Amino acid sequence: MKRAIYLMLSLLALLGLLAACTGVQPAAPASQPEAPAEQAAAPTEEAEPAEEAAPTEEAQPAEEAAAESAPATREETLIFAQDLTDLLSLDPAVVYEFGGIVVVGNVYETLVSFDPGDPTIKPLLAESWDIQDSGDMWTVTFNLNPAATFASGRPVTAADVVYSWSRAIDLNKSPAFLLIDVAQLTKENMQAVDEQTVEVKLPKTVSPQVFLSILSFTIGAVVDQAEVEANAGEDMGSTWLNDNSAGSGPYILEAWERDAQVRLRVNPNYWGEAPALKQVIMQNMPELANLQAAIETGDADIVQGLGSEQVQALEGNPDIQIVSADSTILVYIGMNAQSPPLDKVEVREAIRYAINYDEIITLLGGGGKLVQEIIPAGFLGHTGQNPFQQDLAKAQEFLTQAGVAEGTEIEFLVPTGLAPGGIEFSTLAAKIQNDVQQIGLTLNIQQVEVSELLNIYRAQEGEMVFIYWGPDFPDPDGNVTPFTNFEAQSIAWRNAWDNPEIAQLGKEAAIEQDPERRAELYQQLVERVMHEGPYIMLYQPTQIFGLRSNISGFKYDPIDTPNITFAAISKN
Amino acid sequence: MTRFIFRRILGLLLVLLGVSVFTFSLAQLVPVDPAVVALGQNAREEQIAAYRAELGLDRPVVEQYFIYLRRLLQGDLGNSIRTRRAVAADLLDFLPATIELSLAALLVSLLLGIPLGILASTQRNGLLDALARLFALVGGSLPIFYLGLLGLGLFYRQLRWLPGPGRLDTTMPPPTQITGMFTVDAVLTSNWPVLQNSLAHLVLPALTLGYYSTAVLLRMTRSAMLEVLSQDYVRTARAKGLRERWVVLRHALKNGMLPVLTTVGVTFGSLLSGAVLTETIFNWPGLGRYATTSVTSLDFPAVMGVTLVAAIVYPTVNMLVDLGYHLLDPRIKLD
Numbered sequence: 080m081k082r083a084i085y086l087m088l089s090l091l092a093l094l095g096l097l098a099a100c101t102g103v104q105p106a107a108p109a110s111q112p113e114a115p116a117e118q119a120a121a122p123t124e125e126a127e128p129a130e131e132a133a134p135t136e137e138a139q140p141a142e143e144a145a146a147e148s149a150p151a152t153r154e155e156t157l158i159f160a161q162d163l164t165d166l167l168s169l170d171p172a173v174v175y176e177f178g179g180i181v182v183v184g185n186v187y188e189t190l191v192s193f194d195p196g197d198p199t200i201k202p203l204l205a206e207s208w209d210i211q212d213s214g215d216m217w218t219v220t221f222n223l224n225p226a227a228t229f230a231s232g233r234p235v236t237a238a239d240v241v242y243s244w245s246r247a248i249d250l251n252k253s254p255a256f257l258l259i260d261v262a263q264l265t266k267e268n269m270q271a272v273d274e275q276t277v278e279v280k281l282p283k284t285v286s287p288q289v290f291l292s293i294l295s296f297t298i299g300a301v302v303d304q305a306e307v308e309a310n311a312g313e314d315m316g317s318t319w320l321n322d323n324s325a326g327s328g329p330y331i332l333e334a335w336e337r338d339a340q341v342r343l344r345v346n347p348n349y350w351g352e353a354p355a356l357k358q359v360i361m362q363n364m365p366e367l368a369n370l371q372a373a374i375e376t377g378d379a380d381i382v383q384g385l386g387s388e389q390v391q392a393l394e395g396n397p398d399i400q401i402v403s404a405d406s407t408i409l410v411y412i413g414m415n416a417q418s419p420p421l422d423k424v425e426v427r428e429a430i431r432y433a434i435n436y437d438e439i440i441t442l443l444g445g446g447g448k449l450v451q452e453i454i455p456a457g458f459l460g461h462t463g464q465n466p467f468q469q470d471l472a473k474a475q476e477f478l479t480q481a482g483v484a485e486g487t488e489i490e491f492l493v494p495t496g497l498a499p500g501g502i503e504f505s506t507l508a509a510k511i512q513n514d515v516q517q518i519g520l521t522l523n524i525q526q527v528e529v530s531e532l533l534n535i536y537r538a539q540e541g542e543m544v545f546i547y548w549g550p551d552f553p554d555p556d557g558n559v560t561p562f563t564n565f566e567a568q569s570i571a572w573r574n575a576w577d578n579p580e581i582a583q584l585g586k587e588a589a590i591e592q593d594p595e596r597r598a599e600l601y602q603q604l605v606e607r608v609m610h611e612g613p614y615i616m617l618y619q620p621t622q623i624f625g626l627r628s629n630i631s632g633f634k635y636d637p638i639d640t641p642n643i644t645f646a647a648i649s650k651n
Numbered sequence: 652m653t654r655f656i657f658r659r660i661l662g663l664l665l666v667l668l669g670v671s672v673f674t675f676s677l678a679q680l681v682p683v684d685p686a687v688v689a690l691g692q693n694a695r696e697e698q699i700a701a702y703r704a705e706l707g708l709d710r711p712v713v714e715q716y717f718i719y720l721r722r723l724l725q726g727d728l729g730n731s732i733r734t735r736r737a738v739a740a741d742l743l744d745f746l747p748a749t750i751e752l753s754l755a756a757l758l759v760s761l762l763l764g765i766p767l768g769i770l771a772s773t774q775r776n777g778l779l780d781a782l783a784r785l786f787a788l789v790g791g792s793l794p795i796f797y798l799g800l801l802g803l804g805l806f807y808r809q810l811r812w813l814p815g816p817g818r819l820d821t822t823m824p825p826p827t828q829i830t831g832m833f834t835v836d837a838v839l840t841s842n843w844p845v846l847q848n849s850l851a852h853l854v855l856p857a858l859t860l861g862y863y864s865t866a867v868l869l870r871m872t873r874s875a876m877l878e879v880l881s882q883d884y885v886r887t888a889r890a891k892g893l894r895e896r897w898v899v900l901r902h903a904l905k906n907g908m909l910p911v912l913t914t915v916g917v918t919f920g921s922l923l924s925g926a927v928l929t930e931t932i933f934n935w936p937g938l939g940r941y942a943t944t945s946v947t948s949l950d951f952p953a954v955m956g957v958t959l960v961a962a963i964v965y966p967t968v969n970m971l972v973d974l975g976y977h978l979l980d981p982r983i984k985l986d
Contacts, residue, residue, distance in 0.1 A: 158821050160821075164944055167733070168735070253690065253694070334824070337744045338936035339817070340821065342824070362821050363934070364934055365934070369803075369815070369816050372807065372808050372816075376807070376811070379821070528683070530683045530687070530948070530949055531683045533687055533688070533692050536692075546692070548692070561693075568695065568696055
């Protein structure tokens with residue numbers, strides 16, 4: 080027995096050794112919280128009064144922060160559980176994942192923003208802006224709000240804005256294409272005219288509306304230049320910003336425990352209205368059963384991403400409110416417009432009329448709503464028309480017109496796993512296969528991992544491909560260009576569909592300044608794509624949230640960044 | 652002994668080399684471009700090309716392997732395609748959680764499996780033996796995920812005796828990181844609330860993960876002890892008038908432990924693989940979950956990192972088992 084204990088001890092020792100390696104690296108971040116205290120302490124020791132004046136100002140926020148960081152009680156804490164597996168970065172110039180965007184959106188601010196439920200741009204850090212046609216370029220001038228300050232207490236200046244955008248361009252990470260390619264912003268074309276004025280020049284091919292939408296997104300967020308430069312390291316502060324923040328938003332990043340949770344605490348120097356809750360903890364919880372348990376027990380205040388099974392179980396529970404909100408995603412089937420028989424417009428139209436959409440929505444059980452156009456609900460230009468309903472006679476007629484023989488086979492690529500909206504792709508695919516079989520077309524379902532499917536799709540090698548799309552920025556152009564412009568090498572290209580006329584219409588609509596005229600142009604375009612395009616638009620998934628009944632002020636807005644504004648949430 | 656360990660370590664290096672070639676070749680067989688996966692469907696072609704170049708995926712496969720090997724020899728596991736951090740940093744974040752869980756599960760199975768096995772063997776065909784065998788039968792046949800869900804449903808959601816998934820209560824900040832194992836760090840920093848909380852959080856996952864190996868150990872101990880107890884020297888010991896407890900614990904157990912030791916080595920391996928499921932159910936941010944996410948997103952550097960860790964753990968545990976034989980029975984030579 081003694082030997083067995085000895086053996087166990089040696090095993091423990093080995094694993095201890097393995098784990099001991101971990102001690103070396105994380106020691107650095109662990110010691111970081113002490114650093115500001117040291118900095119604050121050092122100046123007080125200096126005797127010279129002239130130098131003392133300046134440092135005390137800096138020391139003050141640190142002290143305030145220390146007072147605020149007294150642990151928030153459970154009542155002052157919002158626990159928000161969801162699948163955060165996608166969290167990769169919390170640097171506004173790098174972040175491009177749903178979870179990370181919610182964090183960054185509550186910690187940093189942008190010049191302009193949306194109000195929940197309203198697709199028109201509103202001021203945030205910029206009090207006002209002005210768009211001028213200056214001949215060969217657009218000139219966009221922003222006037223910053225003089226009241227705006229960072230969490231450090233420093234004012235938000237035009238120099239910070241130019242630094243933040245230049246930094247995003249230089250880093251050139253996943254979301255940088257929004258500034259570089261979509262807005263065609265260059266470092267030469269932006270300047271800080273004075274403390275409060277930023278001037279940007281854009282090529283005439285770029286829509287100023289699209290530019291403003293992009294600026295409302297995390298890539299346009301303003302970072303505290305002094306703070307970031309002081310911690311720049313080798314990657315312009317990117318690594319540092321994963322565990323620290325330098326923003327002007329209502330919350331400060333306190334810690335990111337990888338794969339476990341992100342903790343935010345209230346920004347004591349926030350220049351806007353102070354949030355009701357002192358602390359927000361975003362808990363990573365990928366399992367649906369765990370989400371349900373967390374909201375039932377009250378271990379979480381809000382859970383995101385419930386499936387229809389959980390909703391059924393939770394409905395009727397007086398402690399829980401169920402809230403569903405539109406996502407920006409559209410689930411669709413792409414049909415390769417060069418690949419027979421799908422190269423015939425009539426065949427594509429026949430398939431569209433063969434599908435029973437109502438039954439798909441029923442299958443989704445609240446996880447999605449019927450949308451048959453390429454602009455999602457909530458966006459400017461969304462028409463709300465759903466012209467397709469199962470009509471087998473009409474479908475058959477189209478098929479006869481096209482002269483397609485009965486029993487023609489089409490390869491149907493379907494991803495494995497859950498489709499947005501919480502139902503297996505394969506279940507939906509089988510339903511569609513069954514519908515289309517009724518007009519004599521045979522879909523051969525081929526199930527592959529999404530990653531493999533994307534490879535095939537991207538190479539224009541799919542015949543029919545079941546997939547979904549979410550726009551990169553909250554403007555109709557975020558969908559219209561990929562879905563209609565062959566040259567953009569995105570969705571239209573992947574389906575080998577080249578229609579220069581419709582693409583041109585999209586370009587015109589993008590740069591149109593008058594919102595009403597713009598909506599009209601999009602309506603024309605949407606209607607044409609519905610019938611001429613290579614898509615079967617199926618549904619727009621909804622996000623289902625569970626909230627404890629004492630939570631108020633919760634709103635999910637698909638086009639606003641962040642989608643969820645924690646500062647507006649309170650507990651009764 | 653030193654020579655033995657030295658030889659084993661040399662062997663381990665060869666195993667690692669083999670594993671690196673094997674996993675690298677496997678990665679080449681998957682018909683998918685990891686850069687495409689990492690950047691998602693919205694990424695433009697130039698962006699993908701640039702990331703491919705950054706990752707070195709545009710070079711010939713053999714060259715890629717040698718670049719990888721050279722970096723590996725310098726202790727650099729490369730960067731994860733998905734998280735874009737150093738794989739080593741990712742592993743250091745997630746490995747301690749898995750080690751903590753596996754060790755706790757191992758403790759459960761050692762503390763329950765061996766004593767119950769001994770008891771069962773001494774009261775062969777008695778009530779206790781029947782109960783122990785039933786316990787083992789259930790443990791051997793119940794899938795881990797079912798047991799975990801059952802435990803959570805009963806002890807967390809219904810009775811509220813134990814905390815829910817996760818390593819700590821959501822509102823409790825983790826202890827200052829030293830080893831990354833919360834219980835150990837809490838002790839080292841005298842952070843008693845965290846120790847208490849993390850132990851409470853360990854109970855269900857450790858029992859869930861440890862139940863299967865407890866069952867295996869119990870059966871192994873029982874049968875090994877039964878065999879030893881029927882041998883002549885045990886009869887002699889009893890004939891000498893030694894007390895039964897002395898006979899069992901002092902004379903029989905040592906010889907009965909040899910096959911059990913082998914089983915411990917094997918079960919430790921199953922603990923690590925079982926950790927994948929347990930971590931998913933208990934929201935345990937460990938290596939298993941990291942591995943699953945990495946595999947599904949075709950993050951080859953990360954998958955290779957995890958594989959190398961496993962390739963180190965298994966032979967090392969085997970080596971310890973061999974050392975254990977020698978300690979239990981000095982007649983067994985290490986060479």
